[in-house]
Amino acid sequence: MDNILTVDNLKLYYYTSKGVVKAVDDISFSLNKGETLGLVGESGCGKTTTGFALLKMPTPPGKIAGGKIVVDGIDITPLRENEMRRNIRWEKISMVFQGAMNTLTPVYTIGKQMMETLQEHREMERDEARKRIEKYLNLVGLSGDIVKRYPHELSGGMKQRIAIATALFLEPKVIICDEPTTALDVIVQAQIINLLKDLKEKLDLSFIFITHDLATEAEVSDRIAVMYAGKIVEIGTNRQIYGEQGPCHPYTRNLLAATPRLHAKVNELSFIPGAPPDLLEPPSGCRFHPRCHLAMDKCKEEEPPLIEIEEEHMVACWRCEKR
């Protein structure tokens, strides 16, 4: 399996008037062709920021402070904005944004916006472009007529599908989905999830699926990376994380425990005490140690590296040993 995306030691910091917020602090992972890598974590752990970092579009006052990103064999790290815009974004790697409801300009029709995007990247005759747009709209389950509509005339689910179609129709190698189902109701959620799975099969796509919802993650992802306070604390396959033995890192274990199961008896909802740390002054050593019930002295002093405890399963925790 070849890597379609490799991230090495990526850092993205926000340079605010109050100081430097280390939102993404030295993370590394890779995405294989045809797989879905899930990125999970609490709000503020840095997963959405990671998504933007991969597009090299940090929200100001953020800046990429280090690391290397390779997409489809191309090292995009040194590339300038112009090149990113012309050759990389949407061509090689695209994104379905969080809250896709608001990612369409309200005063242009759907058709105009899609056509505009298409024609920016490809030299195409209008007819050909129209055909392609229609093809992808159909793929996501929408009729071609929808191009005449304005965003406000459509439901959330429809807009989300359009966002997906737009992210796909240039046939990029990697698609980042940032919380694509969060703002939708449960039934539509299920539809979108199925759609994504279906598309992945059909078009042999590679996804990065960002969410805080563990249940969705379990459904969709082949492998899962768990983020905490700007760091990846555990990466493993779906089976390894959700399976019998379960994850190793205390944070991941707590996350799973905190998710109520349908058939288990619940006397008390478990939760993780404390709150996510302030990324201006993150805790020393392992960033999770203030909230970890298994914390030792070493955890306070030294930051644990990601080590492989079984094949394809990496954990950053002093308590975790090879299985």
Next chain:
Amino acid sequence: MFWKYMLKRVFYGILIYIILIFVFSALFNTVMEQTLRGQIDEEIRGELMALDNRSSQQIQDFIEMRRAEKYALYRLDKPIFERIVWRTWSTLTLNLGKSSSIRSAAGDRNVWAIVSEKIPRTLILFSSAMLIDIIIGIWLGLKKAQKAGGVLDKSTSVGTMVVFGMPSWWLGMILIMFFAYTIKVFPSGGLHATPPPEGIAFFLDALYHLALPVMTLVVIGFWGRAFLTRNIVLGVLQDDYIMAARARGIPERKVLYGHTMRTSAPPIVTMSLLALLASVSGNIVFEGIFNWPGMGNLFWFALQQNDVPVLMGNLAITTGLYICGLVLLDLVYGLLDPRIKVGGRA
């Protein structure tokens, strides 16, 4: 869908106008009637002159008879509510009575004739000023929004605040004193020189006279336009869809002038039109200072002459134009913003 919205809006506008005219008629009824009585007596006196000599008793009878007839004609003998309603109706049908002292260019005493010939002049003045205002203001506002918080932005904001409380007519006075008297570059007022020149020179002369008042208005006005544009554009720039458009690879030029401006257009255009409306209705003094023969100046003149019918007529027409403007505004907004034009889930 939009037609329904348009009809509703126009209907409301008309309704409100009727209500307002009714209120005005009620409020000013007493004064108007006083004037009317005075005018009637004058007319009767005029009629008396034309008659040959009669005895004083016959004269008295004649006066009484004519008075009764005229009063009946103008409904002055009816109860007050009916008088007010009748006055409202006359105003709405543009039957605005006669001026006590002013004549139109054609020598007409009819209030409608007097007022209506002033309308285009006021419109020319304020439309040209507003046009220049908008062009400069929007351009400047965009520049400010692009580098928000920067030097240009901050310094022009100060300019906005400096002219915020400055009466346009006072600036007019100052500029007249300077440009018309101290250094004689521009004429001190009026629409054209006397006697007005012919042909193309007439047109140029009018421009020449237009220059100083328009300059005054623009100097005061464009700051506000720039500030407003800047705020609206800034607000839009922070919206998610702008970021999304950039992510999709749309070049910055298209993002700014296409997506951003197109979305900002409805509020900017309507706010500008609103400002135009406000300036037209508020610049009575301004026209007076520049001796510009428009509706505002008419107000001032009628004030000095205490010519109530002209004041009332002018007020009715000004209000009417104002409401037309407001309705137009809403319609323009509706046209520009597809969320209203096409309806649907808001």
Next chain:
Amino acid sequence: MRIGEMKSSFNEFWGEFRKVKSGMIGLVFLGLFLMILFFEPLLLPFEQANSRWKDITYWEDNPASAAPQWTNFFSSKKSSVSMPLEAEKKEVKNAGTIRIIEETFLYDYQYDAAPSDIIFRASGQANPTVIISVERPDGKKIDLLRKPLEVTQGKDLRIAIDKTSLNEAYNFLKSMDAATGLSKQTLKTTDILFSKVEESVVFTPQALKGEYRIMVSLILQKETDVIESTEMKVAGRVQGILGTDNSKRDIWSGVIAGVKWAMLIGLLTALISVSIGVVYGVMSAYLGGWKDSLMQRIFEIFISVPMLPVLIVMSAVFKPNIWMIIFIMCIFYWVGPVKTVRSMGLQIKEETYIEASRALGASNTRIIFKHMVPLLIPYAFASMALNVPGAIVVEATLSLLGLGDPNIVTWGQILQDAHNGGAMLSGMWWWVVPPGMAIAFMGMTFAFVGFAMDKILNPKLKTR
């Protein structure tokens, strides 16, 4: 919202406000205006400027249409300034029952432009014969006046040389054969008195500098005649910090006196109208349903009225005083904040604690006034600040048209006089510029403060 919460949010706001330079500058200016307000009696060279603005006797000793005194600084031709004259010598001579009071006033004239007038005043109870003459530095002595006049308790004797002695001055010229071709009407007494006059040369005013002695003799014939005090003053060619208008009023006094009215009108109108507007908007948002729609319809009617024309016609017909004018302005201005407040109110309404209050049985009034309105107070203040300049300009506009309250001195009134007095044509910039500048300046002050407040309270305006 408790006092404690309000205090802490105020502190937070103040911390932010302090960072905005323009806001702080605005506050400084505001402080300046307030100081003018409080120290008005000290700042007014003419203390009764407020009550006696239209009283010509109060101002009669000033020159008319005089430029400010400091213009001398910029001009090579120095104009004489107003000043009282010292009595060099005062004697009372007796000749039987007749008393003669002789007073000599010394005037060291070193200017290029002659004073507007020389004024002599005496108080007491008498019927003196007054003789005035002047001795010039070139030795020439001119008799200016010889006349029996009256002075009574309550009515001072006042002699203004410029008017009374034109004939005498003209005759002086003629005696020097310098008046050929010049008509009396075109000449000014003081110009003649204080200029060089050459034998047989047609007179042109050229300053004769040096010591002038003006002698006043009051011949008292009756025993009961009493003269209590005498004084002589020079009414200069220039006077005061801001000069005088054509009715001889000191413009600086007018401008200072106008400060309190401008602030009163602006603040009162803004306060009342914004308060009404905020409550209206909140109520409309909270009550919802048909009540909201009705309130919005009423609002639309009010907003469809062009304020100024209506205000003008109403003022012309009903001739209101300043309080009525403020009242009517409030009727128009309250609509300003309503739209924004209503949308803010609609947002607040959705908050759960509002629902909770209702569930607990709180009355509508309580919810509106205790929970919703306090949240809008910051915005209300910003709105008020931004409304003040508008109200001031409206009143000034009314005054300019002659529709203001004639009993008070406002900047608009001064400008009206300026316009009627042809100040623009005569180039009397000191009459036109200062009052308008005061209006603009106060507007600017409130704009600085208001925009700074708006910047902090309106998140969309924040720049990163």
